[in-house]
Amino acid sequence: MNHGAGGEIMQEFIAKHIISHFPKVKFEVPLDSFDDSAVVDDVVFTADGHTVNPLFFPGGDIGSLSVAGTVNDVSVMGAIPIGLSCSIILEAGLEVDIVDKILESMGKTAKDCNVPIVTGDTKVVETGKLDQMLICTSSIGRRSPYMDQNLATASQYRVVDSRWATDNNVRPGDAIIVSGTVGDHGIALLSFREGYGFDSEIKSDVAPLNGVIEKGLKVGGIVAMKDPTRGGLANTLNEWCVKSNIGMEVNECDIPLNNGVISACEMLGIDPLNIGNEGKVVIACVPDMADEIVKNLRAHSLSRNAAIIGYAVESKTPRVVLKTEIGGRRILEPPTGDPIPRIC
Amino acid sequence: MNHGAGGEIMQEFIAKHIISHFPKVKFEVPLDSFDDSAVVDDVVFTADGHTVNPLFFPGGDIGSLSVAGTVNDVSVMGAIPIGLSCSIILEAGLEVDIVDKILESMGKTAKDCNVPIVTGDTKVVETGKLDQMLICTSSIGRRSPYMDQNLATASQYRVVDSRWATDNNVRPGDAIIVSGTVGDHGIALLSFREGYGFDSEIKSDVAPLNGVIEKGLKVGGIVAMKDPTRGGLANTLNEWCVKSNIGMEVNECDIPLNNGVISACEMLGIDPLNIGNEGKVVIACVPDMADEIVKNLRAHSLSRNAAIIGYAVESKTPRVVLKTEIGGRRILEPPTGDPIPRIC
Numbered sequence: 001m002n003h004g005a006g007g008e009i010m011q012e013f014i015a016k017h018i019i020s021h022f023p024k025v026k027f028e029v030p031l032d033s034f035d036d037s038a039v040v041d042d043v044v045f046t047a048d049g050h051t052v053n054p055l056f057f058p059g060g061d062i063g064s065l066s067v068a069g070t071v072n073d074v075s076v077m078g079a080i081p082i083g084l085s086c087s088i089i090l091e092a093g094l095e096v097d098i099v100d101k102i103l104e105s106m107g108k109t110a111k112d113c114n115v116p117i118v119t120g121d122t123k124v125v126e127t128g129k130l131d132q133m134l135i136c137t138s139s140i141g142r143r144s145p146y147m148d149q150n151l152a153t154a155s156q157y158r159v160v161d162s163r164w165a166t167d168n169n170v171r172p173g174d175a176i177i178v179s180g181t182v183g184d185h186g187i188a189l190l191s192f193r194e195g196y197g198f199d200s201e202i203k204s205d206v207a208p209l210n211g212v213i214e215k216g217l218k219v220g221g222i223v224a225m226k227d228p229t230r231g232g233l234a235n236t237l238n239e240w241c242v243k244s245n246i247g248m249e250v251n252e253c254d255i256p257l258n259n260g261v262i263s264a265c266e267m268l269g270i271d272p273l274n275i276g277n278e279g280k281v282v283i284a285c286v287p288d289m290a291d292e293i294v295k296n297l298r299a300h301s302l303s304r305n306a307a308i309i310g311y312a313v314e315s316k317t318p319r320v321v322l323k324t325e326i327g328g329r330r331i332l333e334p335p336t337g338d339p340i341p342r343i344c
Numbered sequence: 345m346n347h348g349a350g351g352e353i354m355q356e357f358i359a360k361h362i363i364s365h366f367p368k369v370k371f372e373v374p375l376d377s378f379d380d381s382a383v384v385d386d387v388v389f390t391a392d393g394h395t396v397n398p399l400f401f402p403g404g405d406i407g408s409l410s411v412a413g414t415v416n417d418v419s420v421m422g423a424i425p426i427g428l429s430c431s432i433i434l435e436a437g438l439e440v441d442i443v444d445k446i447l448e449s450m451g452k453t454a455k456d457c458n459v460p461i462v463t464g465d466t467k468v469v470e471t472g473k474l475d476q477m478l479i480c481t482s483s484i485g486r487r488s489p490y491m492d493q494n495l496a497t498a499s500q501y502r503v504v505d506s507r508w509a510t511d512n513n514v515r516p517g518d519a520i521i522v523s524g525t526v527g528d529h530g531i532a533l534l535s536f537r538e539g540y541g542f543d544s545e546i547k548s549d550v551a552p553l554n555g556v557i558e559k560g561l562k563v564g565g566i567v568a569m570k571d572p573t574r575g576g577l578a579n580t581l582n583e584w585c586v587k588s589n590i591g592m593e594v595n596e597c598d599i600p601l602n603n604g605v606i607s608a609c610e611m612l613g614i615d616p617l618n619i620g621n622e623g624k625v626v627i628a629c630v631p632d633m634a635d636e637i638v639k640n641l642r643a644h645s646l647s648r649n650a651a652i653i654g655y656a657v658e659s660k661t662p663r664v665v666l667k668t669e670i671g672g673r674r675i676l677e678p679p680t681g682d683p684i685p686r687i688c
Contacts, residue, residue: 004468014466017443019434025425025460038462040427043387044486047429083371083384084393085615086432088362092345099361107365116369118382121480122358123393124348125686129475133442136431136465140389148544245536283380342469 005337006276009186029077030161034239035072035140036226044141044164051134053342055102058188059203062135063105065278069229071115071208073216076151076225078165078217079141079342081210083118084110087136093127102133113208114137121320142227146217153220157286165225170244174312175225175282175290179212179303182204182233183261183272185279189343192262195302201260205279212303213281215296221289226282230338234273236282237320237332240312250332255324256305274308274335276343284312305313350574350620372507373421378572378583379510380417382486388423388485388508390414395478397686399446402532403548406466406479407449409622409688413573414481415459417554420569420625422494422509422561425484425554425628427462428454431480437471441524446477449499456550472587490561497564501630509569513587519523519634521627523556524549524648526577527616529623533687535608545604549623551578556647557625559640565633570626574682578617580626581664582678584656591659594676597669620687628656 002009011034019032031037051065060068086106090099108290111118140264144150147164154160154274159295164170187325191198196339209227216222224244228236233255237248257272265272279302285293291307310323345364346353355378363376373383381390394637406414407461411428421677430450434443442499455459473678475657491508506513528549535542560566568588571579577599581592601616623646629637634652641650664676 001468001470003436004434004466010466011676017440018447018464018466021444021447022461023451023455027460027462029368031460031462031464038427038429040460040462040484041486043427043484045429046463047431047480047482048481049431049433049478051433051469053469053473065433083382083387083389085382085389085482087391087393087482089393089395089480090480092347096361098367103362103365107367116371116375116384116546117366118369118371118375118384119482120375122348122354122362123395123688124345124474125395127399128346129397130471133470134433134478136393136433136482138391138429138431138463138480138482140384140484142385155676199668282423296499318603323535342466342575 002337047138060206063102076140186275207279241318251308346681404550407446418485447585530619551623585662594654
């Protein structure tokens, strides 16, 4: 199960057993950069498979999740999603009511974020050969009209190397912003599934973030973005450190966390920074623009708790140092996997 | 199972329980046209889920199938595929050797047809929650450089309404070409799976057709193309009749068929025209160009048996009339489903 959990074990598996078999081709943002989307001939392109269990959970369902997750992967590149695809695989005998509810949720989420579902496919497999249903979505996007101005603003402060908000584009001094509380999605799923009872107070954050991201890009100065899904915030920050060849210093007490998530994580002995999110974006920006970006994000209902959590620093080894509330320092390791399976 | 079988039952299910939930949005080739791909902002975009059982079969495997099927759906619009995505869902415990073999096959097929795999996703579900593995692919494409000249040639003979090779673009008088023998894929799968023994002589035709289609477009005069997958040739021809509001007269004896497929279909009591193909394209073109197109297709190894099988005609009701070998006439009904499940 760790081969699908979003951490280091998955990345090694994908590099060794999947990408190694594919022909190497040069394009603007290639497959082996492991960014959220590829960029081919100026089209941003991404794909996701969704296996969340159960299909319905507090705050969302596999339908809203599949639309939001894919919209977010295009948006964090600095692009506007212009179309979604959905491939639906159904287990024979699944109630049509369930199909209707999930597809209605997909349609509603697509409508809310103004990205049409334009193509798709439906398959049915025999009863017992699949756990109810799977949805694979993909999306295409165009460069955001705010992206050039956004990067021009960043360029007033330092050299910017990438045309897109890619993982390798963070530099020492950049501020790191998170758009809200982390850990909600994974903990809501785990609690609901296992009957821990935290789900009355913790809901999944599943939401399309194209609107939030547009708010940020309009301010300007953003150089990298990523939605911290499988592997959580710890994975995102460590990926940036490795790909951008930097270190990071993050203030633990500045990371937004819901009280319910704190309680649940303490009880279960898991780190909320390793838990997958589905409605949060992590932003790296030139420091002079950070306050203005946070202010604008807080004006959006999906990012009211946006906060600067730390800064990129020069470092011989790519690593994230967490400054703890009591004044200590510890290294935030990249997770080997997400501790909670099948949350997306 | 018929809800996923590609025939009338599936189309009704998709219209009622899937597309009805999605917001209606206008774009050049929309979702509810049920074409092989959508066209959004001049990007051709398609998606497919692959559930073939077993994973390896005579002539191919789920890896080659997933690349070829999606490349073909872009190509039949009159486009060049420029990138593929793959979402892979694995059952925990599946042997890594199997994963390697299938991914190697995907990579080889992608290389052979010169379409890079540019983005993707990997998920793992618990043992018993999935039958080994699924692959969902999607693709983006650009208008073929030969498409404008191709349609200009057609326009010398009649008015052409669509910029793309869409299902609603066939007109009375157009010639109908099939690029080779039909039924091979489904019969190879069925025979191999059920141990009928025909698989020694019948192999799946799974192949990417972008090269074949380019040969046709270079000649000119092509107005519609479709790959006759689920539901087979009968489904393709009937779809064209309904969407183009025409009839069709097809000569049964001109439809290319392998002897092994004929024997198997006779024994099993199924119609080869209802069987899914994975390496064939059906082409509608202005009649004056038909011979030249067939000649050029026959020069390509994947379409050596290309043939004109009939013509579109004026008709009050959209229907396909099959002229039988003994001089009779029967209506070729649209299939309710593909008689063989899980072949793609």
